[in-house]
Amino acid sequence: xxxxxxxxxxxxxLSAWVxxxxxxxxxxxxxFDLRIIEQRIITSVQIMELILFLEHLRGEPINPxxxxxxxxxxxxxxxxxxxxxxxxxx
Amino acid sequence: xxxxxxxxxxxxxxxxxxxxSKASVKRYSNPYLExxxxxxxxxxxxxxxxxxxxxxxxxLYDAMPKEQKQRLAFWELVNFFSLNIHGEKALLQGLAxxxxxxxxxxxxxxxxxxxxxxxxxxxxxxxxxxxxAKKVYPSKAYALNENHIQSxxxxxxxxxxxxxxxxxxxxxxxxxxDERLHPLCRAINQYHHxxxxxxxxxxxxxxxxxxxxxxxxxGDDTVNGVRRYLGDYIQATWKEYYNPWxxxxxxxxxxxxxxxxxxxxESQKQLRQTISSHCFSFFVTSGILAEEPVV
Ligand SMILES: [Fe+2]
Ligand SMILES: [Fe+2]
Numbered sequence: 001x002x003x004x005x006x007x008x009x010x011x012x013x014l015s016a017w018v019x020x021x022x023x024x025x026x027x028x029x030x031x032f033d034l035r036i037i038e039q040r041i042i043t044s045v046q047i048m049e050l051i052l053f054l055e056h057l058r059g060e061p062i063n064p065x066x067x068x069x070x071x072x073x074x075x076x077x078x079x080x081x082x083x084x085x086x087x088x089x090x
Numbered sequence: 091x092x093x094x095x096x097x098x099x100x101x102x103x104x105x106x107x108x109x110x111s112k113a114s115v116k117r118y119s120n121p122y123l124e125x126x127x128x129x130x131x132x133x134x135x136x137x138x139x140x141x142x143x144x145x146x147x148x149x150l151y152d153a154m155p156k157e158q159k160q161r162l163a164f165w166e167l168v169n170f171f172s173l174n175i176h177g178e179k180a181l182l183q184g185l186a187x188x189x190x191x192x193x194x195x196x197x198x199x200x201x202x203x204x205x206x207x208x209x210x211x212x213x214x215x216x217x218x219x220x221x222x223a224k225k226v227y228p229s230k231a232y233a234l235n236e237n238h239i240q241s242x243x244x245x246x247x248x249x250x251x252x253x254x255x256x257x258x259x260x261x262x263x264x265x266x267x268d269e270r271l272h273p274l275c276r277a278i279n280q281y282h283h284x285x286x287x288x289x290x291x292x293x294x295x296x297x298x299x300x301x302x303x304x305x306x307x308x309g310d311d312t313v314n315g316v317r318r319y320l321g322d323y324i325q326a327t328w329k330e331y332y333n334p335w336x337x338x339x340x341x342x343x344x345x346x347x348x349x350x351x352x353x354x355x356e357s358q359k360q361l362r363q364t365i366s367s368h369c370f371s372f373f374v375t376s377g378i379l380a381e382e383p384v385v
Contacts, residue, residue, distance in 0.1 A: 037234065045322045048230040048329050056346040061335055063228040072232075 010057065010083055014075050017053055021046050032075040047072060054082050099299055100194050106295055107200035110288045114203035117284065121210050125277065131164075131222050135272040138163035138170070139265055144332045147357025150348060162340035167275060168223040170261060171215035173330040174282075176229035177254045178208045178215075184247045200292065207285045214278055227333055231326055242308065242316060245300040249378065250323055252293040256369035257327060259286045298376045305377075320373070321383050328362055328385050329353070359385070 015029040022030075022041045036042055042050065050072070055062050062082070071081040131137075140159060143166055145151040151159070185205045190198050219226045238246065265271055266280035305313055332353050337345035352358055362385040373379040 043322060044232060044234045045326045045329070047232045047234070048326055051230050051232060052334060052346070052349065055334065061228065064230060064232045065228065067232065 007079065007083075011075050011079050013057065014053075014078055017050070018042060018075065021049065030075065032079075034075070035073055036075070037072055042072075050078075054078070058082060099303070100197070103292075103296055103299060104194040104196040106292065107194075107196040110292055111196070111200045111203055113288055114200070114207065114285075119210070119281075121214050121281065124281070125214065125217075125274075127217065127221060128274070131272070131274075133157075134160060136160060136163055136268075136270045137167040137272055137275050139268045139271065142166075142261060142264060142361070144358065145337075145348070145352050146361065148352060148355050150342070150351075158341060162336070162342075165223070165336045165339040168219055168225075169227050169331070169333050169336045171219050171278075172227040173229065174215050174258060175212050175219070175226055176231065176330075177258070178212045181208050181251060181254075182212075184251070188244070188247075204289060204292070207289070211282055211285065214281065218274075218278065227335060229330065230333075231330070236319075241300065241304040242312060245297065245304065246316065246319060248293055248297040248300060249320055249373075252290065252297050252372070253320070253324055253327055253369055255286055255290050255293060256372075257365060259283060259290065260365045260368070262286065294372060297378070301376065301378050317379060320379065324366070324383055324385060328366075 011032055012029070015032060018036055018041060019025055019027055019030050025041055030036060030041060034041065051062055051064060068081060071077060134157070137160070140146060140163065143151065143159075143162065145162065154162070182205060185201050185208070189201050189205075216226065262279040262283040266276050266283055268276065308316070332349055334345040334349040337348045342348050366385055367382075370379070370382040374382055
């Protein structure tokens with residue numbers, strides 16, 4: 001897997017991953033614009049796990065100190081930050 | 091800045107601080123002179139105790155040739171030193187913030203030692219990582235903004251210090267005694283342990299004291315929130331010991347899957363529980379946690 005994966009494919013994987021992690025969310029996927037932090041769908045520990053999953057999808061490490069605030073708000077923003085502006089985090 | 095402390099039995103802590111400051115002066119050291127850094131490291135040495143490896147007990151680990159286990163051990167040590175650096179960076183910030191608050195002067199005096207010692211640790215860990223690995227692994231910790239009242243923030247700061255240092259100290263002590271390990275590795279672990287025993291004595295005392303003084307005023311929601319927070323922090327602290335990029339550096343192809351499998355492996359759960367038990371019994375006997383977390 002790498003950064004060239006199609007947008008829909010990446011978002012679908014992220015959405016399924018987030019739904020799978022959340023204990024209170026009973027569906028196979030979350031909407032791409034759902035505020036996953038605000039709505040407490042995932043916790044800060046799960047964000048660590050998410051960073052590792054994103055590294056896996058991107059095939060390269062991420063330095064959390066360089067992540068912009070708001071990057072984890074929604075599936076759309078995660079995609080935007082890590083797969084469009086992603087080079088900035090390498 | 092306002093610091094909680096009203097109603098604290100600070101006399102107790104002031105007396106301990108004085109005692110620890112004396113000990114710090116007596117053991118004052120200069121790591122710049124104490125350590126010899128070889129030009130390069132011998133390939134066939136052990137740099138991390140095999141039983142403590144984050145892959146120990148897995149079929150993958152058992153099947154590895156000795157050379158690969160040693161290579162993995164080197165990168166696990168780099169990861170261990172890296173997570174120490176990240177923990178200590180946060181520690182320095184929190185300690186500096188609490189200097190010359192309205193707590194007794196003796197506490198500030200000890201915080202100076204604490205800060206100075208942590209700074210020296212970081213130079214040791216950083217020197218090792220940059221010299222021999224040419225890098226420090228980034229931390230995966232990502233803090234969401236949470237606002238706490240001052241007494242909760244002070245308590246959580248010292249509770250985090252205790253958790254972080256308790257886990258680290260188990261590794262330090264084990265590796266300092268492990269005769270299979272390279273002398274440089276043993277020496278750094280021993281050096282760290284010598285200071286940590288004082289930090290832990292201070293950390294446990296002030297954590298317990300802050301909890302006893304304030305928990306009564308916090309209310310059930312806050313106490314439950316604090317417990318949830320500590321449970322999360324414990325998980326997050328443990329996660330740092332499992333790093334897919336370590337496995338990649340050790341030549342493992344499916345490094346992400348290896349990470350997922352290692353974290354869930356039964357022998358690793360037992361290892362984490364064993365290493366955590368001293369820390370957990372402190373938090374349970376002091377009434378801070380209702381029961382020992384399962385890691
Ligand atoms: Fe330290
Ligand atoms: Fe320390």
